[in-house]
Amino acid sequence: MNxxxxxxxxxxxxxxxxxSSSMEVKFLRNHSEYLKKIDASIESVLExxxxxxxxxxxxxxxxxxxxxxxxxxxxxxxxxxxSEDPYPxxxxxxxxxTVSLIHDDIVxxxxxxxxxxxxxxxxxxxxxxxxxxxxxxxxLKVSSSxxxxxxxxxxxKTTIEMSxxxxxxxxxxxxxxxxxYNEYIGIIEKKTASLFRASSSxxxxxxxxxxxxxxxxxxxxxxxxxxxxRDDLSDMDKDNELxxxxxxxxxxxxDFLIEEADRYVASAKDILKELPSNQAVEKLKLLVSxxx
Numbered sequence: 001m002n003x004x005x006x007x008x009x010x011x012x013x014x015x016x017x018x019x020s021s022s023m024e025v026k027f028l029r030n031h032s033e034y035l036k037k038i039d040a041s042i043e044s045v046l047e048x049x050x051x052x053x054x055x056x057x058x059x060x061x062x063x064x065x066x067x068x069x070x071x072x073x074x075x076x077x078x079x080x081x082x083s084e085d086p087y088p089x090x091x092x093x094x095x096x097x098t099v100s101l102i103h104d105d106i107v108x109x110x111x112x113x114x115x116x117x118x119x120x121x122x123x124x125x126x127x128x129x130x131x132x133x134x135x136x137x138x139x140l141k142v143s144s145s146x147x148x149x150x151x152x153x154x155x156x157k158t159t160i161e162m163s164x165x166x167x168x169x170x171x172x173x174x175x176x177x178x179x180x181y182n183e184y185i186g187i188i189e190k191k192t193a194s195l196f197r198a199s200s201s202x203x204x205x206x207x208x209x210x211x212x213x214x215x216x217x218x219x220x221x222x223x224x225x226x227x228x229x230r231d232d233l234s235d236m237d238k239d240n241e242l243x244x245x246x247x248x249x250x251x252x253x254x255d256f257l258i259e260e261a262d263r264y265v266a267s268a269k270d271i272l273k274e275l276p277s278n279q280a281v282e283k284l285k286l287l288v289s290x291x292x
Contacts, residue, residue, distance in 0.1 A: 026290065027291060030287075031283065038071065041088060041091045042091050045091045045142060046138070057119065058134065060123070067094060069097050069195055070093050072203065073202055073203040075283050075284045076220075077206050085206075086202070095135045095138055096158070107170060140152075154205070155198065162194055168191075169187050173240070179245050179246055180246070184242065185225070188225065192228040193222075193224030194221075197218075198220065201220060218267070219268050222265070222271070223268045225264040226268070232257075236257075268288050269285070272284055272288070
């Protein structure tokens with residue numbers, strides 16, 4: 001899904017056309033309160049480094065992002081009751097996601113990202129490597145601001161998993177041999193679902209109901225799996241996509257994958273049904289129904 005480009009550094013929700021019925025505009029309207037705060041938090045984390053040579057390049061990379069993962073973190077936290085400020089952690093999640101996209105574009109030799117040239121085309125491959133060091137420092141600083149070491153542990157574990165899944169995919173694409181569905185699922189669980197899992201888990205860790213950490217980790221994983229399967233389906237016929245290598249036993253691969261994505265969404269919704277209703281829980285239900 002392509003995000004409507006935003007005019008300001010991190011996005012201007014008020015500039016969206018009032019009569020638009022697109023999914024992206026609906027997303028912005030439903031969650032603008034949280035999205036504005038997320039962007040303010042990103043700016044707050046980056047602003048002390050305004051003289052850093054990678055400050056503007058990183059801002060470039062952040063423009064136009066949906067902030068979907070940090071939104072999940074915030075909504076889970078609000079759903080379970082605020083205990084500690086989740087916004088710095090949500091910012092770390094978005095920074096990690098953004099730098100993963102910078103590197104994905106190099107691997108994929110992408111020519112566009114969110115309607116503009118990708119980072120490596122604008123600032124060079126060397127800068128694309130160095131900005132990861134900058135982001136690593138920012139994430140470490142954010143993590144150290146929390147007394148609970150499990151925030152840093154969750155981010156570290158997730159970063160390792162993401163790199164594992166990305167490298168697995170890269171090697172498989174070089175081999176160009178068929179893989180089975182379970183192997184495919186294992187890769188997308190690491191490269192994509194792990195960060196959604198971390199988003200939801202961290203939201204729970206920073207809430208009043210830390211005992212729901214495992215349930216919310218499962219929720220995050222489920223929506224992450226559905227998200228990646230649906231995203232892959234849109235490019236299923238392209239030879240340079242992982243899904244082109246996947247062999248399934250069912251006659252109709254497309255229908256089977258849609259059913260699998262629906263199954264993950266149903267699992268996520270079942271978890272939300274167990275939570276007492278409040279505004280954030282209802283927002284989460286809406287997000288899952290509309291976007292996954």
